[in-house]
Amino acid sequence: MTKPHPNPHDTLFKALLEDPGRAAMLLRESLPAALTERMVEEPVPVEGSFVDEALRDSHSDRLFQVRLRDGRTAFVYTLIEHKSWVDPGLPLQLMGYRHRIWTRHAQGHPDRLRHLPPIITLVVYHGARAWDVPTTLTECIDADEGLLALQRDGRYEVKDLTAARPDYAALSTHPLLRAGLAALAWAYVEGLKPEALAQLLRDLPDDHPLTLQILRYIVRVHTMTEDDFKQGMALAKPHLTEAMTMSLAQEWMERGEAKGVEKGIQQGVQQGEAQTLLRLLERKFGPEARARYQPRVEGAAPAELDQWIDRILSAERVEQIFDGDAPLQ
Incomplete structure (x- = not known):
């Protein structure tokens, strides 16, 4: 771990x-x-x-x-x-x-x-x-x-x-x-440009211990992509690009894992909301309603799921949940 x-x-x-x-x-x-x-x-x-x-x-x-x-x-x-x-x-x-x-x-x-x-x-x-x-x-x-x-x-x-x-x-x-x-x-700063990173790198001595620490910080905290990071390195310190890429490989991997976990959690929440809505549909309007709308529910965006879950509480017809122009009685 x-x-x-x-x-x-x-x-x-x-x-x-x-x-x-x-x-x-x-x-x-x-x-x-x-x-x-x-x-x-x-x-x-x-x-x-x-x-x-x-x-x-x-x-x-x-x-x-x-x-x-x-x-x-x-x-x-x-x-x-x-x-x-x-x-x-x-x-x-x-x-x-x-x-x-x-x-x-x-x-x-x-x-x-x-x-x-x-x-x-x-x-x-x-x-x-x-x-x-x-x-x-x-x-x-x-x-x-x-x-x-x-x-x-x-x-x-x-x-x-x-x-x-x-x-x-x-x-x-x-x-x-x-x-x-x-x-x-x-x-x-969102989308930091390689040229900005290069400006920073030119101030860092090649062999100073703080240089690697600052670069690790940028990898862990900044939002710039690995490609942009490598471009910035190539602009300022082309002779160190390969060595720094190897030194920071673990940081990039851990950053990718963290993003993967976050994405997985978001997907899990979304799937849970979809299944909750499908169960409510079946209990309120029967298995046919569930089967009819299941593909739409499972492919919906989070905002749509939230809206539909709110509507099911007062809807008298299943169409009122999914069609915004259907009046609620």
């Missing part, structure tokens, strides 16, 4: 940020100067996750600690949003994650609660449509200006990869980081 893969978005995002230089580049390119100008060293990753268990399939996070010019430290909390739809509850969730970070920071040191380090939050989003959720918790609160003045700003920054989809170069000035972010940005 094939073992399930870990969340591919999570795996790629964490691999991109494993290198301190890439992590620092992402933060410097995405966060306000008020932080980046104060950073004196590359960010240091802090182990652990703060995402709710129920949201692990749609969120992945990394926490970094950075040293500032004045000797103090700050936390940078990066969260990648995997959902194809924008989650309006994220500002509230981020408040909970900040609370967990500060609580763990102060654990066993009550004096730290009076000197909590700032937490700057970066949300990396690569869903199907552009981000339109407020970036401060205050904007989510329904109150007049007097009461809003009493609320503290819970602002976070967004690196919206959907906005950069048409402009590959805008994703990053770091080639490897740019290629990885592009792979994430294009995850929900």
Whole structure:
């Protein structure tokens, strides 16, 4: 039995940020100067996750600690949003994650609660449509200006990869980081062209371990066909096309098996609905009605089956089920 893969978005995002230089580049390119100008060293990753268990399939996070010019430290909390739809509850969730970070920071040191380090939050989003959720918790609160003045700003920054989809170069000035972010940005793009893949591939070193990981991600997550994938490889790295095809053969096979299982489930549901309708026909209108309409039912589309099952409840004549213009009494 094939073992399930870990969340591919999570795996790629964490691999991109494993290198301190890439992590620092992402933060410097995405966060306000008020932080980046104060950073004196590359960010240091802090182990652990703060995402709710129920949201692990749609969120992945990394926490970094950075040293500032004045000797103090700050936390940078990066969260990648995997959902194809924008989650309006994220500002509230981020408040909970900040609370967990500060609580763990102060654990066993009550004096730290009076000197909590700032937490700057970066949300990396690569869903199907552009981000339109407020970036401060205050904007989510329904109150007049007097009461809003009493609320503290819970602002976070967004690196919206959907906005950069048409402009590959805008994703990053770091080639490897740019290629990885592009792979994430294009995850929900239908029919990705070989030329786009080739653009990404040209940024990937032939022998870098992240190269194969990014390509595996594309095979598992993207909708492009194997032929288009090979064309993209041939445009950018013809000398690696054969080797990469062999290296990714297992991924293509598993992707085909997954699609086959999904198709089989859909066909099974459709067949079950057809048999249910035929049984209802026989019970309500007799075996002749079943025999008469069986070929039509078994060849029907799912939408037709749903419509006919709804009609059988009120139909007094069998023709009223299958002929839309036959009036129901």
